[in-house]
Amino acid sequence: MDTVLLLSCTEPDGSLPRAALEALSAARAAGGPVVAGLLGQRTGPAAAQLAAAGVARVLSAEAEALAEPRYGTDAAAATALARASGATVVVAPALSRLARVAAGVAQRLGGRIDTHVTQLSAEGGLQVTRWYYRQRIEARLSRAERPWVLLVDPGAFPAASPGAAVPAQVEQVPVELGPELQRTRVTGLRAPTSGEQTIRPDARLLFVAGAGWTKKQADGQAHPERAGELILGFLRASGASLGTSKSLTDQAGEGQKVLEFMSHLNQVGQTGSTPRHPRGLSTCCHGEEPHVVGWRFIRERRAVNLDPGCGWARGKADVLYVADAFQVVERLSALLSAKS
Numbered sequence: 304m305d306t307v308l309l310l311s312c313t314e315p316d317g318s319l320p321r322a323a324l325e326a327l328s329a330a331r332a333a334g335g336p337v338v339a340g341l342l343g344q345r346t347g348p349a350a351a352q353l354a355a356a357g358v359a360r361v362l363s364a365e366a367e368a369l370a371e372p373r374y375g376t377d378a379a380a381a382t383a384l385a386r387a388s389g390a391t392v393v394v395a396p397a398l399s400r401l402a403r404v405a406a407g408v409a410q411r412l413g414g415r416i417d418t419h420v421t422q423l424s425a426e427g428g429l430q431v432t433r434w435y436y437r438q439r440i441e442a443r444l445s446r447a448e449r450p451w452v453l454l455v456d457p458g459a460f461p462a463a464s465p466g467a468a469v470p471a472q473v474e475q476v477p478v479e480l481g482p483e484l485q486r487t488r489v490t491g492l493r494a495p496t497s498g499e500q501t502i503r504p505d506a507r508l509l510f511v512a513g514a515g516w517t518k519k520q521a522d523g524q525a526h527p528e529r530a531g532e533l534i535l536g537f538l539r540a541s542g543a544s545l546g547t548s549k550s551l552t553d554q555a556g557e558g559q560k561v562l563e564f565m566s567h568l569n570q571v572g573q574t575g576s577t578p579r580h581p582r583g584l585s586t587c588c589h590g591e592e593p594h595v596v597g598w599r600f601i602r603e604r605r606a607v608n609l610d611p612g613c614g615w616a617r618g619k620a621d622v623l624y625v626a627d628a629f630q631v632v633e634r635l636s637a638l639l640s641a642k643s
């Protein structure tokens with residue numbers, strides 16, 4: 304039986320990222336005893352969360368030098384935690400910070416890595432599932448080599464909830480984080496285009512804004528400014544993550560006056576992303592197959608479209624509201640604001 308290390312970084316306040324609690328569920332599915340390894344400037348709150356979720360042994364690499372994500376220091380800390388744990392399987396959430404170092408950590412450990420893991424099963428030896436070729440082929444893999452590092456996609460597992468709490472046993476793991484590992488420094492953050500952060504992988508709702516937002520409306524005019532205000536207002540009020548269609552993304556690329564906070568990173572679909580949110584609301588988007596294929600993992604789907612014959616009406620959405628999205632989103636934002 305494999306010993307499993309749940310490896311995670313901590314948030315600036317020392318807590319666990321939500322994706323780490325999902326990775327804990329994944330680690331438990333591997334069937335063996337689970338040890339946790341935390342790296343960051345502060346790890347105490349995260350260790351307490353893990354103890355509340357029933358993880359008895361927590362290894363910690365806590366240092367000022369781990370306040371900012373950086374390949375040299377993060378890889379050294381993660382490798383030290385994996386070695387100290389003696390684990391044969393390392394499960395980590397595919398957060399950008401950990402995804403950046405995980406392959407290097409596997410190399411340093413003399414192990415192997417698989418990424419985009421969506422399921423783990425302990426039946427007949429450890430097996431993992433992942434998708435290939437833009438989510439068209441699902442494969443189940445096993446490996447003889449150990450340690451086996453597994454990056455788990457956020458949204459694929461339910462977050463482990465507080466259960467049978469155990470007393471926290473935190474062991475500090477010494478890590479050498481000398482100046483030669485700290486040559487890279489974070490001097491600031493620059494967000495794309497308008498500076499508005501619209502992609503929120505942890506959001507409960509995916510809000511898709513399609514090309515209809517920029518098309519001529521009933522009065523014969525296009526209203527892109529109003530569309531932008533409504534979309535951003537809804538995102539702020541709801542905390543949703545913003546997705547879009549290829550048509551809208553391409554308009555921006557061709558220099559047309561469109562919604563300037565949209566980039567190709569928001570595009571959902573065959574040539575875009577396949578996000579994992581529990582719910583999705585599509586607006587002003589036709590719901591064509593190359594777009595909807597990116598909704599594969601969205602469990603509850605609703606759409607707002609003026610056209611009762613749009614793609615969403617053909618079995619692609621649970622509910623289609625045949626309505627003007629400008630009116631619907633304005634009303635929704637007003638209701639959300641009143642509630643908060």
Ligand SMILES: Cc1cc2nc3c(=O)[nH]c(=O)nc-3n(C[C@H](O)[C@H](O)[C@H](O)COP(=O)(O)OP(=O)(O)OC[C@H]3O[C@@H](n4cnc5c(N)ncnc54)[C@H](O)[C@@H]3O)c2cc1C
Pocket residue numbers: 512513514515516518520547548549550551570571572573574575576586587588589590591592593594597607608609610613626627628629
């Ligand atoms: C190889 C290939 C790959 C592709 N990959 C992708 C991909 O990854 N992602 C993707 O999205 N597309 C992809 N496409 C394009 C896809 O086929 C569609 O062309 C695209 O998704 C259409 O975008 P849309 O629905 O936003 O725009 P449109 O097709 O222009 O639809 C706009 C919709 O808005 C509605 N509307 C307008 N005004 C309102 C209003 N006031 N209220 C409510 N509804 C309104 C209209 O009724 C219409 O249904 C791909 C195509 C190909 C050929």
